Amino acid sequence: MPLLVVGSVALDSVETPFGKADEVLGGSATYFSASASHQTSVKLVGVVGSDYPVDKLDEALRTRGIDLAGLERAEGESFRWRGRYRHDLNSAETLETRLGVFSHFRPKLPEQFKSARYVFLANIDPRLQLQVLEQVDKPKFVACDTMNFWIESRRGDLMELLKHVDLITLNDGEARQLTEQANLVQAARWILARGPKTVLIKKGEHGAFMFTKDSIFYAPAYPLEAVFDPTGAGDSFAGGFMGYLARTDDLSEANLRRAVVIGSAMGSFVVEAFSITRLLSVTRDDIDRRVADFHRLVSFDQGMPS
Amino acid sequence: MPLLVVGSVALDSVETPFGKADEVLGGSATYFSASASHQTSVKLVGVVGSDYPVDKLDEALRTRGIDLAGLERAEGESFRWRGRYRHDLNSAETLETRLGVFSHFRPKLPEQFKSARYVFLANIDPRLQLQVLEQVDKPKFVACDTMNFWIESRRGDLMELLKHVDLITLNDGEARQLTEQANLVQAARWILARGPKTVLIKKGEHGAFMFTKDSIFYAPAYPLEAVFDPTGAGDSFAGGFMGYLARTDDLSEANLRRAVVIGSAMGSFVVEAFSITRLLSVTRDDIDRRVADFHRLVSFDQGMPS
Numbered sequence: 001m002p003l004l005v006v007g008s009v010a011l012d013s014v015e016t017p018f019g020k021a022d023e024v025l026g027g028s029a030t031y032f033s034a035s036a037s038h039q040t041s042v043k044l045v046g047v048v049g050s051d052y053p054v055d056k057l058d059e060a061l062r063t064r065g066i067d068l069a070g071l072e073r074a075e076g077e078s079f080r081w082r083g084r085y086r087h088d089l090n091s092a093e094t095l096e097t098r099l100g101v102f103s104h105f106r107p108k109l110p111e112q113f114k115s116a117r118y119v120f121l122a123n124i125d126p127r128l129q130l131q132v133l134e135q136v137d138k139p140k141f142v143a144c145d146t147m148n149f150w151i152e153s154r155r156g157d158l159m160e161l162l163k164h165v166d167l168i169t170l171n172d173g174e175a176r177q178l179t180e181q182a183n184l185v186q187a188a189r190w191i192l193a194r195g196p197k198t199v200l201i202k203k204g205e206h207g208a209f210m211f212t213k214d215s216i217f218y219a220p221a222y223p224l225e226a227v228f229d230p231t232g233a234g235d236s237f238a239g240g241f242m243g244y245l246a247r248t249d250d251l252s253e254a255n256l257r258r259a260v261v262i263g264s265a266m267g268s269f270v271v272e273a274f275s276i277t278r279l280l281s282v283t284r285d286d287i288d289r290r291v292a293d294f295h296r297l298v299s300f301d302q303g304m305p306s
Numbered sequence: 307m308p309l310l311v312v313g314s315v316a317l318d319s320v321e322t323p324f325g326k327a328d329e330v331l332g333g334s335a336t337y338f339s340a341s342a343s344h345q346t347s348v349k350l351v352g353v354v355g356s357d358y359p360v361d362k363l364d365e366a367l368r369t370r371g372i373d374l375a376g377l378e379r380a381e382g383e384s385f386r387w388r389g390r391y392r393h394d395l396n397s398a399e400t401l402e403t404r405l406g407v408f409s410h411f412r413p414k415l416p417e418q419f420k421s422a423r424y425v426f427l428a429n430i431d432p433r434l435q436l437q438v439l440e441q442v443d444k445p446k447f448v449a450c451d452t453m454n455f456w457i458e459s460r461r462g463d464l465m466e467l468l469k470h471v472d473l474i475t476l477n478d479g480e481a482r483q484l485t486e487q488a489n490l491v492q493a494a495r496w497i498l499a500r501g502p503k504t505v506l507i508k509k510g511e512h513g514a515f516m517f518t519k520d521s522i523f524y525a526p527a528y529p530l531e532a533v534f535d536p537t538g539a540g541d542s543f544a545g546g547f548m549g550y551l552a553r554t555d556d557l558s559e560a561n562l563r564r565a566v567v568i569g570s571a572m573g574s575f576v577v578e579a580f581s582i583t584r585l586l587s588v589t590r591d592d593i594d595r596r597v598a599d600f601h602r603l604v605s606f607d608q609g610m611p612s
Binding site: 087182183184186209216219220224226227254296297299300301303 | 393395488489490491492509512513515521522523524525526529530531532533560561563564566567597598601602603604605606607608609
């Protein structure tokens with residue numbers, strides 16, 4: 001099934017304890033598409049400035065079956081993010097954000113994108129996320145991401161958006177901020193009562209919870225021996241998750257669980273190198289092997305009753 | 307198989323967002339024994355002062371098959387800990403520690419304790435942990451806990467201890483401090499190269515990793531809707547883990563994994579009330595049900611290759 005993503009396409013400059021990257025391909029829609037492209041064809045909607053290395057993006061993404069017909073080229077500077085990770089790699093320190101043309105982004109879906117059955121609204125202004133939903137014809141499954149900034153400044157729009165999405169993905173801090181519940185189970189319940197049937201709470205290196213009304217699923221982050229650059233892990237997770245759902249077109253609980261594990265696998269690959277590099281080189285076999293590793297990681301036999 | 311624990315027996319005063327408890331039964335050996343007693347008989351070695359409510363301890367523990375013959379009563383004040391948990395419940399703020407008679411603790415094993423096959427050296431001075439090992443006859447499986455204070459002040463003794471234990475349990479911060487490795491996989495490898503065949507790294511609300519030379523197992527913490535008082539979670543985890551191993555007397559990888567889950571279950575029960583209260587009321591059925599819940603929490607079917 002076709003998968004649509006609307007989000008940022010950026011140039012990232014990143015410093016980690018292991019190296020530096022300057023003006024490399026980044027942005028939520030970029031990471032998401034590169035990750036999801038291992039599962040299904042992806043339609044990307046975003047904006048770049050006149051200075052964006054579109055050839056590079058095109059080479060990386062179009063060859064992976066990602067349709068860039070929705071990538072607007074606007075006059076002006078591209079969205080740039082500069083950040084640094086310290087020794088523990090857990091949280092990025094943002095050194096500079098220049099929104100450029102992204103600050104005037106008004107997502108416009110090409111005609112042939114409007115029939116997308118699976119839709120991911122990456123982390124952009126909830127007003128724009130709502131505008132995207134007005135342009136798609138009865139999608140089957142809509143998921144959105146968000147962040148602290150929108151929770152603070154666009155709470156009303158975000159609450160409206162919640163009524164129209166099937167799933168929201170956010171990190172633990174954002175879930176606590178949105179719901180004012182310190183306990184994640186209670187936070188998830190709060191959100192489930194306001195629209196989404198599924199809540200994915202990401203805890204970075206501590207894994208991810210998927211909550212529905214009746215169940216909780218937990219997938220750890222893969223215990224990697226070397227994390228090179230954590231940028232894009234969340235969007236790659238979402239890409240693997242949504243890509244798998246779109247490919248299998250099966251929204252059963254069992255399949256959602258598999259999708260979370262595929263997402264975790266993609267998140268574990270992307271951090272092995274800067275930018276989307278690793279997402280471009282990873283193979284189906286690599287993904288299958290990592291899924292099997294995840295299975296071994298958490299498997300136990302309940303044995304005899306105690 | 308008989309299980310021996312050597313550790314602290316204390317009086318705790320705890321404040322959480324949900325209530326206060328004054329001078330209640332606490333200490334690592336107390337939590338450990340109450341938890342392990344659901345699996346096997348436990349022999350406790352510790353010290354209390356002349357002011358300790360031994361009757362209360364006796365009533366709680368002896369009826370659960372815990373042998374207190376190794377509980378020394380010394381002249382002086384008992385070990386007291388006073389702490390507070392803030393809203394997020396993740397880390398205790400220690401308001402006061404009065405070691406009392408615990409500062410002169412020299413563990414002496416009653417003759418009938420020396421043949422214990424399973425031994426847990428709770429978090430005390432590594433010199434004392436080594437002295438305990440000199441008193442037991444060829445135990446089958448020895449595990450130890452430790453903490454930041456000993457890592458800093460008794461590194462040499464701790465490194466010596468590592469050569470003589472089968473397993474060490476410590477939290478993620480302590481593992482990083484001991485090994486000077488930020489990455490937990492590398493930290494575990496560092497420890498595995500220095501004696502223990504198994505390393506259990508506890509991450510509090512983020513679960514626990516078990517590392518051996520050839521495998522990694524991960525068990526999440528149970529996503530509780532209400533955590534009342536986190537005190538004793540680590541020791542209750544260790545009690546469930548060691549108790550299960552001692553009862554089944556099976557050190558296979560599959561059984562170690564089950565033991566971790568039993569430990570996680572006990573850790574999830576103890577935090578539901580102050581002190582060891584919940585450990586005394588929990589039933590075998592409760593434990594089995596929670597183990598089944600853990601199984602559901604992480605289960606996924608790998609499905610078709612991607």
